[in-house]
Amino acid sequence: MLSTRKSITLVSALAIAAGGAGFMNANAQAPDAKAKLGIVDTRVVYEKFPKIKELQDQAQKEEERIHKLIERGNKEYQAAQKANKPKAELSALQKRLQGEINKELENYQKKFLAEQKEILDQFDNAVKAEAKNKNLETVLDKSTVLMGGLDITEGVVSRLAAATKPAASAKPTTTK
Secondary structure, rough: OOOOHHHHHHHHHHHHHHHHHHHHHHHHHHHOOOOEEEEEEEEHHHHHHHHHHHHHHHHHHHHHHHHHHHHHHHHHHHHHHHHHOOOOHHHHHHHHHHHHHHHHOOOOOOHHHHHHHHHHHHHHHHHHHHHOOOOOOOOEEEEHHOOOOEEEEHHHHHHHHHHHHHEEEEEEEEOO
16 A cells, blocks of 8 residues: 555656646647747756855754754763763753754754745746746746757856846945
């Protein structure tokens, strides 16, 4: 018996395959009808968009910082155990340390998700603007299209680069 998650994945895969087959059949039956399909190679966009690399670097640094916090907490707890602290004191220490770790982890997750959303919004806006510029009705990831479609990857990359330049140059300057 399939689990619910596997069933949903299977149904989704079948729906995508059926939709793709329908799209290919529609193109095969009506070669004169021009589908206004755009494609974006998200892998290339992610490689060329520096904010993604910055976010990955920040995430790695935060994860290392939180890992060190966990290690310090473990050492502090183990030292208290070795010192034969009473169970009530050990329990209180464990709750305090776990609370500190949870708070730091929650703050990190909120910050990461907010920055990730900002990047995804910028990507989405760049794709929409480039699609509108090229009069495209639909844009798909390049990995999902077997053939056809207008590749707008470089246009999206250019729009993202242009969108991030004003933010970088908006730094306050000092006058003498």
